[in-house]
Amino acid sequence: MNEKTPNSMTRRQFMRQGVCAAVGTSSLLSTILNLRQLNAATISNSDIDGYKALICIFLYGGNDASNLLVPYDLNNYNIYAQGRQQLTLQRDSLIKLNINNSDGRDFALHPSMQGTSELFEQGNLALVSNVGTLIAPVTLQDFRNGSPALPPHLFSHSDQQVLWQTSVPHESNAYSPTGWGGRIADLLHSVHNNSSVSMLVSLSGNNFFQVGETLLPYRTSNNGSSIFRLGHGSNERDTARFNAFKQMLDQDYGNLMEDAFADISNNAINDADTFNTAIADANDFAMIPNSSLGNQLRSIAKIIQKHEALGMKRQIFFAATGGFDTHGPQLGAHAGLLGGIDSAMKGFNDALTSINMQDSATTFTASDFGRTFDSNGRGSDHGWGSHHLVMGGAVKGKQIYGNFPELALGASPQDAGRGRWIPTTSVDQYGATLAKWFGVSDTDLPIVFPNINNFATADLGFMS
Numbered sequence: 069m070n071e072k073t074p075n076s077m078t079r080r081q082f083m084r085q086g087v088c089a090a091v092g093t094s095s096l097l098s099t100i101l102n103l104r105q106l107n108a109a110t111i112s113n114s115d116i117d118g119y120k121a122l123i124c125i126f127l128y129g130g131n132d133a134s135n136l137l138v139p140y141d142l143n144n145y146n147i148y149a150q151g152r153q154q155l156t157l158q159r160d161s162l163i164k165l166n167i168n169n170s171d172g173r174d175f176a177l178h179p180s181m182q183g184t185s186e187l188f189e190q191g192n193l194a195l196v197s198n199v200g201t202l203i204a205p206v207t208l209q210d211f212r213n214g215s216p217a218l219p220p221h222l223f224s225h226s227d228q229q230v231l232w233q234t235s236v237p238h239e240s241n242a243y244s245p246t247g248w249g250g251r252i253a254d255l256l257h258s259v260h261n262n263s264s265v266s267m268l269v270s271l272s273g274n275n276f277f278q279v280g281e282t283l284l285p286y287r288t289s290n291n292g293s294s295i296f297r298l299g300h301g302s303n304e305r306d307t308a309r310f311n312a313f314k315q316m317l318d319q320d321y322g323n324l325m326e327d328a329f330a331d332i333s334n335n336a337i338n339d340a341d342t343f344n345t346a347i348a349d350a351n352d353f354a355m356i357p358n359s360s361l362g363n364q365l366r367s368i369a370k371i372i373q374k375h376e377a378l379g380m381k382r383q384i385f386f387a388a389t390g391g392f393d394t395h396g397p398q399l400g401a402h403a404g405l406l407g408g409i410d411s412a413m414k415g416f417n418d419a420l421t422s423i424n425m426q427d428s429a430t431t432f433t434a435s436d437f438g439r440t441f442d443s444n445g446r447g448s449d450h451g452w453g454s455h456h457l458v459m460g461g462a463v464k465g466k467q468i469y470g471n472f473p474e475l476a477l478g479a480s481p482q483d484a485g486r487g488r489w490i491p492t493t494s495v496d497q498y499g500a501t502l503a504k505w506f507g508v509s510d511t512d513l514p515i516v517f518p519n520i521n522n523f524a525t526a527d528l529g530f531m532s
Contacts (some may be wrong), residue, residue, distance in 0.1 A: 120505070126275070129390055134438065155448060180403045180404075184410045187459060192463060199495060200493075203519050207490070211490060248277065248495075250281070253268050253278070267382050270288070430462055434495075441483075441488075453473065455472075499517060503516055503517075
């Protein structure tokens with residue numbers, strides 16, 4: 069019997085086949101994950117032209133997108149107002165959009181989205197309508213019959229966050245062990261052979277989106293400094309403590325778990341030093357607001373500015389903000405939440421423009437799900453399909469992509485009950501469009517999105 073035991077395995081075999089690695093390479097107490105070998109194509113340096121960044125902004129809680137993008141022509145606005153009840157926005161407060169690809173209806177943005185509307189008018193922002201988790205296209209009849217094509221655990225925060233960030237697996241309704249951002253990085257990481265820093269950078273802690281088979285995210289705090297801290301160099305006592313810890317890490321350990329932990333920790337320290345040195349003299353980007361999301365995007369702008377010092381040609385970032393589970397009094401709270409997104413995204417766009425990187429970075433929103441179109445009397449409840457923002461110089465802006473749902477409650481073919489809109493665009497299609505711009509080939513798209521061939525098109529057309 070030629071069965072390998074832990075003691076006969078090399079450290080590399082141990083790390084890749086069986087045991088542990090930290091989700092955040094700069095955090096010593098990160099979540100332990102099981103890594104599997106990736107048998108997939110890789111991209112050569114000759115296939116990559118210039119630098120590109122993808123920035124995911126995740127809106128935790130489930131954003132009420134029915135008040136993000138609102139029908140503006142009088143007939144459809146009246147249908148909207150009848151269905152939204154207490155959640156109705158006044159028509160004269162809305163910011164009307166001039167849309168290049170109108171389907172005959174007029175649309176407007178929430179009054180808190182002034183900066184976003186300006187980017188839309190400039191052609192640097194688009195909206196993608198009625199996006200959600202899907203295994204394959206779903207009809208109302210499929211939903212009522214409990215079709216096997218339905219994603220598991222609809223309307224659950226934790227489950228839908230995982231599915232949005234990982235994409236539903238092809239063969240079963242089990243969760244994917246990797247995220248689609250991580251799988252993109254697995255394909256493209258070969259262009260960074262000389263860089264010690266992961267092309268995956270999280271400004272908002274652990275997430276499923278950035279977990280790959282071979283790569284894991286580098287975590288930083290939301291102000292851009294490394295999460296790895298041991299009082300390194302701050303005073304004599306802390307320096308002594310740091311040096312003692314380093315001596316512990318540099319020992320040889322017979323136990324593979326201890327040895328792997330020491331190896332990861334040493335890499336984290338080295339990477340943190342590289343990272344912090346590279347961004348030390350980056351711009352302040354004062355045009356980005358001093359909010360939680362704003363600080364995350366400011367840090368991302370600094371990293372993008374210094375990508376050459378880090379040896380990066382591709383980077384995938386994760387930022388997040390919460391509070392969108394608006395079951396209670398919604399109108400005022402939601403206006404504040406959207407205003408925070410608006411000012412942070414507008415400031416981030418202006419920051420990238422100031423360093424001539426606006427064409428190289430694409431920012432997109434994601435969220436657990438949309439929310440019910442009708443009201444629970446004060447707010448809204450968990451829904452399904454939602455509308456999302458895509459921003460950047462490479463975006464074919466001033467357009468709405470996908471199919472906006474018919475809003476007549478009980479009569480719409482997308483109404484799964486209470487205006488839980490059945491998505492007409494999948495997360496796979498949304499992500500695949502971004503992945504193609506980022507450098508993933510048509511041939512490799514199914515590696516990243518196992519369900520993509522279930523849909524009529526893998527490219528929604530919103531990227532140049």
